[in-house]
Amino acid sequence: MNVLQYLTENKDQILRDIEWIVTCESPSRRKDLSDECADAIYQMFYERLGVYGEAYEQEETGKHLKFEIGRGDKTVVMLAHYDTVWEEGDLSYYIEGDKAYGPGTVDMKAGLVQSMWAIKALQELDVELDYKIKFLVTADEEIKSPTGQYFIKDEAKDADVVLVVEPPTGYEGLIKTERKGDATYDIKAIGVASHAGNDPKPQANAINELAHQIVKLENLADLENGTSINVGVIHGGSKRNVTAAEAVMEVDCRFSKREEAHRIDEAIQALKPTLKETDLVVEGEIGRYPMERTEQTVELYEMAKEVASDLGMEIGETFAGGVSDGNFTSAMGIPTLDGLGAIGDGLHAPHEHIVISELPRRGALLAGVLEKLNKS
Structure with a gap:
């Protein structure tokens, strides 16, 4: 047998x-x-x-x-x-x-x-x-x-x-x-809450800041070389008529080369706010090469x-x-x-x-x- x-x-x-x-x-x-x-x-x-x-x-x-x-x-x-x-x-x-x-x-x-x-x-x-x-x-x-x-x-x-x-x-x-391989990040934008009508602060809107960061992430991706970046979840803000004081996005990155893992990680860890009255906090790391x-x-x-x-x-x-x-x-x-x-x-x-x-x-x-x- x-x-x-x-x-x-x-x-x-x-x-x-x-x-x-x-x-x-x-x-x-x-x-x-x-x-x-x-x-x-x-x-x-x-x-x-x-x-x-x-x-x-x-x-x-x-x-x-x-x-x-x-x-x-x-x-x-x-x-x-x-x-x-x-x-x-x-x-x-x-x-x-x-x-x-x-x-x-x-x-x-x-x-x-x-x-x-x-x-x-x-x-x-x-x-x-x-x-x-x-x-x-x-x-x-x-x-x-x-x-x-x-x-x-x-x-x-x-x-x-x-x-x-x-x-x-x-x-x-x-x-x-x-x-x-993969890497995951939580990117938090911190802004200032204010009345959207009486005291609009577009430069302090955390959601606006994340929108700018998404464009940066898109430019980091390199699909031809197997590197993709996906913003899968965004949550933040409090009310329709209030400038968002905080917003977070959850990001998934995939890459087929070790050097790409390092390139993406270094770039994301070094992200800086675009708007004048916001700040950024980046948490996350390479998970698997x-x-x-x-x-x-x-x-x-x-x-x-x-x-x-x-x-x-x-x-x-x-x-x-x-x-x-x-x-x-x-x-x-x-x-x-x-x-x-x-x-x-x-x-x-x-x-x-x-x-x-x-x-x-x-x-x-x-x-x-x-x-x-x-x-x-």
């Missing part, structure tokens, strides 16, 4: 495990629910792989988990997260045809379960790996990994390779060899492509505008391949789902990569 046959025979149990973890809802900011989900993942790894994990308690989010499998001089880190963007009760788990729907199915609980089963398949078929797998599962990726990033950076510092089991792109299952396509990343991708061919699959690669925890390890100079999770659609959307029939093949793809790393 080969890995694909093993996973196909166990597809129903894999799906039941996915249901188990998906129905343990885990909104990023609900520590109580997230900790319960972490406990379920801990139990699942023990029952399926016979390994005890280590739990890292957090004050405001769920626990981070670490599972170590095997031993050897080389270390392969696998990255997953179990937090979701959905609040409790927003979505329900259900199956319709060849699709399983629910909160966090594709992003990314199915990838977590599927990858655990890939390791289990290798164990059951007596495929010995000559390296240690360090499986890191975080609880705060959807809110920019405020503590998870330090957990990952510390635990992955000795890694030779990182595999991220986030979902691939589209039903074609495209592997992510590049990702944009880009995951850039390196020669080592391409080598990993070609390895995955070869495994896919052996399985009768065709895969491609893609550049993703979104970020993942793989950005952190890539920025550390560790070869990182992303998008090895479950196929589906609807990330952060009500129709979020996975394709059930693809679970065995995607699991076999990951297992094949793990086996090839034995010889690299």
